[in-house]
Amino acid sequence: MEHFKNVKDSQVVISELMLPSHSNFNGKIHGGYILSLLDQIAFACASKHSGAYCVTASVDTVDFLKPIEIGELVTMKASVNYVGRSSMVIGIRVEAENIQTGDIKHCNSSYFTMVAKDNTGRSVEVPGLILKTDNQIRRFAKSIKRKKMKKKRVQEFHETDFSSEQYLHILEDHKVKIERNS
Numbered sequence: 001m002e003h004f005k006n007v008k009d010s011q012v013v014i015s016e017l018m019l020p021s022h023s024n025f026n027g028k029i030h031g032g033y034i035l036s037l038l039d040q041i042a043f044a045c046a047s048k049h050s051g052a053y054c055v056t057a058s059v060d061t062v063d064f065l066k067p068i069e070i071g072e073l074v075t076m077k078a079s080v081n082y083v084g085r086s087s088m089v090i091g092i093r094v095e096a097e098n099i100q101t102g103d104i105k106h107c108n109s110s111y112f113t114m115v116a117k118d119n120t121g122r123s124v125e126v127p128g129l130i131l132k133t134d135n136q137i138r139r140f141a142k143s144i145k146r147k148k149m150k151k152k153r154v155q156e157f158h159e160t161d162f163s164s165e166q167y168l169h170i171l172e173d174h175k176v177k178i179e180r181n182s
């Protein structure tokens with residue numbers, strides 16, 4: 001019988017204070033550091049849902065909406081938005097809080113596709129998802145759409161089938177010069 005789990009059973013929340021050692025030349029928190037934390041929380045969430053070791057297959061969107069300052073308390077909330085056979089889309093929301101004022105800003109949203117694997121490295125089936133709220137249904141449906149759009153884009157721009165002539169008109173309004181030899 002197929003096994004299903006609740007979204008809340010694998011939700012993960014982490015909070016971390018941003019230190020000067022996490023900053024870039026500009027004095028803001030380094031995006032690469034945030035990406036590393038995102039990968040870890042996606043791993044934890046996916047492993048909790050699947051009960052298996054998980055690898056990152058792709059990072060679909062990482063929008064850096066607002067810079068994060070040194071001294072802010074960053075909180076990341078991760079949940080499973082979608083499950084396939086062995087893949088899971090983990091949605092992560094990042095907020096930063098100014099501890100003195102209590103102001104909270106939404107800094108980042110991202111979607112990680114994680115794949116569950118067994119000890120031999122083969123992808124393994126993950127439990128289904130029980131959707132209890134409109135938001136959970138919205139996120140699952142949005143993930144299906146995003147997957148379909150990605151598949152279409154990959155097919156459309158496949159190296160071997162791509163014909164540039166069909167796309168030259170799209171480039172007309174852009175800052176490019178075409179200087180082909182052939």
Ligand SMILES: CCCCCCCCCCCCCCCC(=O)SCCNC(=O)CCNC(=O)[C@H](O)C(C)(C)COP(=O)(O)OP(=O)(O)OC[C@H]1O[C@@H](n2cnc3c(N)ncnc32)[C@H](O)[C@@H]1OP(=O)(O)O
Pocket residue numbers: 039040043047052053054055056057058083084085086087088113115123
């Ligand atoms: C419990 C133990 C504790 C241990 C405690 C260790 C602590 C540790 C600290 C953790 C810290 C963080 C850790 C993060 C995890 C890494 O950072 S992992 C390192 C980075 N990632 C990798 O190296 C992955 C490399 N790639 C691969 O292994 C394979 O290409 C993949 C992604 C597994 C796919 O393999 P495949 O042979 O194509 O598998 P296949 O069965 O065809 O597809 C499997 C699924 O993947 C999906 N898929 C494949 N490619 C893609 C893609 N590009 N985009 C989206 N989906 C894809 C397929 O659609 C399919 O989905 P389902 O239909 O099954 O739902």
